[in-house]
Amino acid sequence: SYVLTQPPSVSVAPGKTARITCGGNNIGSKSVHWYQQKPGQAPVLVIYYDSDRPSGIPERFSGSNSGNTATLTISRVEAGDEADYYCQVWDSSSDHRWVFGGGTKLTVL
């Protein structure tokens, strides 16, 4: 089955740039989606198809995907960005059709 690997935690100071990685075998050949989940809330899609932003998501959120790593980048980080972030792909090669990474806790210092 396809595996997505994320760092458990990332810390960043307000105003700086946070980068959250998502590793997978040849992930660059797949479409990666990213979700933000704040405590006690449902996940929210923040990036889809590697780098597109849904309406209402700030331009500070961006994404890229190449080789074996996809990256979610949050510029000018704010306190309100503190949350868990999950990457996700659709894998047609096995029964595990929708695969999530383990999640990354973003802490704003």
Added chain:
Amino acid sequence: EVQLVESGGGLVQPGGSLRLSCAASGFTFSSYEMNWVRQAPGKGLEWVSYISSSGSTIYYADSVKGRFTISRDNAKNSLYLQMNSLRAEDTAVYYCARVRDTAMVGWGQGTLVTVSS
């Protein structure tokens, strides 16, 4: 306003059954594929099951295959998850999610299922 509202969660004994519902509003439910996703306490997201817009195509995660059944009633704008032979490891918040292509573009608030004696 697009809304997904789950219901039906609760406390159930191991080996028991539960049926979750997800009521959709604010969009053309019959045009959208749907997923169930769960999250065990303090853990990450786990995809559970998928159903196409017509209900003709269904997928399950290995962890629930043979025990859970996904279905939908487009006339009632509703999605369901019948869960049988429940185990302690099925304890989680269960979310329904609207699917566009392979992304989950909208989520409900979730319903908690606790499997315990």
